[in-house]
Amino acid sequence: MRTLIVGGVAGGMSAATRLRRMDETAEIIVFERSGHVSFANCGLPYYVGGVITHREALLLETPESINTRFQADVRVNTEVTAIDRAAKTVSVRDLATGREYTESYDNLILAPGAAPFVPPIPGAERALTLRNVADTDAMAAKVDDVLAGSEKSAVIMGGGFIGLELAENFVERGLKVTVVELANQIMAPLDVEMAIRVQWELESRGVDVITGVSVTEIGEGTVTLSDGGTLPAGMVIAAIGVRPE
Ligand SMILES: Cc1cc2nc3c(=O)[nH]c(=O)nc-3n(C[C@H](O)[C@H](O)[C@H](O)COP(=O)(O)OP(=O)(O)OC[C@H]3O[C@@H](n4cnc5c(N)ncnc54)[C@H](O)[C@@H]3O)c2cc1C
Incomplete structure (x- = not known):
């Protein structure tokens, strides 16, 4: 079973890690448009204010740490631009290189949040x-x-x-x-x-x-x-x- 997750902050990463705990064999790929996953949103204003002094304190996980702990393929700076529900694929754009590709899924989870x-x-x-x-x-x-x-x-x-x-x-x-x-x-x-x-x-x-x-x-x-x-x-x-x- 291959699950694709769009969005890698609170909703998307909770879904990814919960899915891993429920299924050791699932293939999990997370797409996150920004450069960071699972960061501490609640701390952001306090970093601006200098109350939180270390930027690293905001960054709870990295794609590498998630991969090591949860065997999930986390792709940051990567945007999902379209869904083809009939074909069960998504269109993906690597924002760093401009490369576009498709990925197929059995399950698709949307956690794109709010702007x-x-x-x-x-x-x-x-x-x-x-x-x-x-x-x-x-x-x-x-x-x-x-x-x-x-x-x-x-x-x-x-x-x-x-x-x-x-x-x-x-x-x-x-x-x-x-x-x-x-x-x-x-x-x-x-x-x-x-x-x-x-x-x-x-x-x-x-x-x-x-x-x-x-x-x-x-x-x-x-x-x-x-x-x-x-x-x-x-x-x-x-x-x-x-x-x-
Ligand atoms: C400054 C600040 C302070 C906060 N403080 C608190 C607090 O003290 N307590 C509290 O409970 N809550 C707090 N919140 C709210 C909390 O952070 C949000 O409720 C939570 O982040 C929502 O998580 P989410 O995963 O649903 O969405 P988001 O955090 O919005 O994450 C969704 C992610 O999906 C990505 N995405 C969207 N579309 C695509 C796409 N097409 N392809 C790839 N990626 C995509 C976005 O880039 C985004 O990073 C705070 C929020 C902010 C901004």
């Missing part, structure tokens, strides 16, 4: 998002750049878990942080009586929190808000949720 949503506003391409290790490296480098410049500030669109974790870590790095949240409270899963306490805690640490307002445009070093206001922004983060891939 950060960036609103279609002018200047949206200037917003950074955080999902994987490459994003983390880019964000950490941007924080260094911003701290070296004159506008040492960040605007974070979105007052959910990832937005607030980044706020905490940007403060740790010395940035002036504003969280802009479209809803009337941050932390949508909480009742407002609890969410306001989280907001007060953020404010006590110097974070500005603006609710009931959205970012309508991202300029060079500023953002425009739906109430007509503008904010200085050395960097801008979109942390307003994800969309299934």
